[in-house]
Amino acid sequence: MSDLRFDGRVAIITGAGGGLGRAHALELARRGAMVLVNDIGQSPGPDGTLSSAAQRVVDEIIAVGGQAAVNVDSVSTPEGGLAIVDAALTAFGRVDILVNNAGILRDKAFHKMDSAMIDAVIDVHLKGALYVTQPAFRLMREQGYGRIVSTSSASGLFGNFGQANYGAAKAGLAGLTRVLALEGVGHGVCANAIAPIAATQMTHGILGDLADKVSPDSVSPLVAYLAHEDCAVNGHVYSVAGGRVARIFVAETVGVVLPQNTAEGVRDHLEMIDQVDILGCHQPSSLDDETTIIAKALSEVS
Ligand code: NAI
Numbered sequence: 001m002s003d004l005r006f007d008g009r010v011a012i013i014t015g016a017g018g019g020l021g022r023a024h025a026l027e028l029a030r031r032g033a034m035v036l037v038n039d040i041g042q043s044p045g046p047d048g049t050l051s052s053a054a055q056r057v058v059d060e061i062i063a064v065g066g067q068a069a070v071n072v073d074s075v076s077t078p079e080g081g082l083a084i085v086d087a088a089l090t091a092f093g094r095v096d097i098l099v100n101n102a103g104i105l106r107d108k109a110f111h112k113m114d115s116a117m118i119d120a121v122i123d124v125h126l127k128g129a130l131y132v133t134q135p136a137f138r139l140m141r142e143q144g145y146g147r148i149v150s151t152s153s154a155s156g157l158f159g160n161f162g163q164a165n166y167g168a169a170k171a172g173l174a175g176l177t178r179v180l181a182l183e184g185v186g187h188g189v190c191a192n193a194i195a196p197i198a199a200t201q202m203t204h205g206i207l208g209d210l211a212d213k214v215s216p217d218s219v220s221p222l223v224a225y226l227a228h229e230d231c232a233v234n235g236h237v238y239s240v241a242g243g244r245v246a247r248i249f250v251a252e253t254v255g256v257v258l259p260q261n262t263a264e265g266v267r268d269h270l271e272m273i274d275q276v277d278i279l280g281c282h283q284p285s286s287l288d289d290e291t292t293i294i295a296k297a298l299s300e301v302s
Pocket residue numbers: 014015016017018019020021038039040041042053073074075076100101102103104124128151152153154195196197198199200201202203
């Protein structure tokens with residue numbers, strides 16, 4: 001089988017001045033993509049002086065013969081999102097791939113979290129993804145081709161103490177992915193998401209011994225696959241870390257049609273309602289699918 005190449009394809013990667021985004025940018029560029037490297041941050045060079053983190057990654061890509069352009073707009077406003085997509089159009093003339101990766105943390109136990117911490121995280125992760133994706137999605141829809149990879153997190157999908165703002169935003173990205181998958185499928189646009197674990201500045205000091213096994217570049221092969229024309233999945237979310245990839249999916253128990261639809265009826269049937277039989281689980285692929293499952297269950301008792 002041939003290698004997965006991106007020659008002629010244009011990718012936008014947000015928050016690509018370091019960590020996971022940088023690794024994705026290098027991987028796609030190595031495989032022939034023209035990459036718009038977006039990041040608002042600064043990073044230190046060999047002499048310690050600070051300059052645009054995104055420009056440093058562009059320089060790295062160009063140094064090894066790749067093609068890249070820089071953008072330093074913030075994802076967190078509609079104007080920023082538009083400017084990022086416009087920058088890719090100006091530099092390379094089209095947009096085929098968007099990797100929503102930019103991120104920040106403002107962790108605190110929920111009872112102590114202030115509104116500035118909530119706004120900052122929702123603005124970058126959730127609104128940021130919406131603001132960059134919308135202009136990109138419009139272009140992709142028109143051209144009949146696109147690949148969107150968003151960065152969710154186990155924090156939002158499974159929960160993590162102290163991350164009410166972040167977890168809510170990251171669960172939102174899984175929801176966005178499901179909806180875009182449905183809206184894009186008739187137009188050649190696939191949307192998928194990853195929930196990574198990687199040793200970056202964001203996780204510095206909290207991964208313990210695992211840190212050595214989960215480099216950022218161990219996540220990028222999955223991103224490259226999901227960003228490729230050959231990607232055969234749509235609306236999926238994958239756990240990815242250190243070369244392990246697993247699908248995370250939303251399922252539903254078989255459920256119960258309550259004989260008495262009362263609070264007491266719920267209490268008395270809770271065990272059956274909650275009972276997980278993985279083989280018997282439904283996996284609704286859309287709200288329509290879910291409605292069909294509900295209608296079928298009700299029709300079987302009427
Ligand atoms: P990182 O901190 O190294 O990279 C995030 C980048 O986003 C930074 O370079 C930062 O300057 C940039 N950024 C922040 N706000 C921005 C904005 N408004 N506009 C543009 N760029 C902005 O962190 P890491 O670990 O590489 O994270 C990448 C993504 O992966 C994030 O969305 C993070 O939430 C997610 N993630 C990371 C995990 C990990 O284990 N490292 C776990 C789960 C999710």
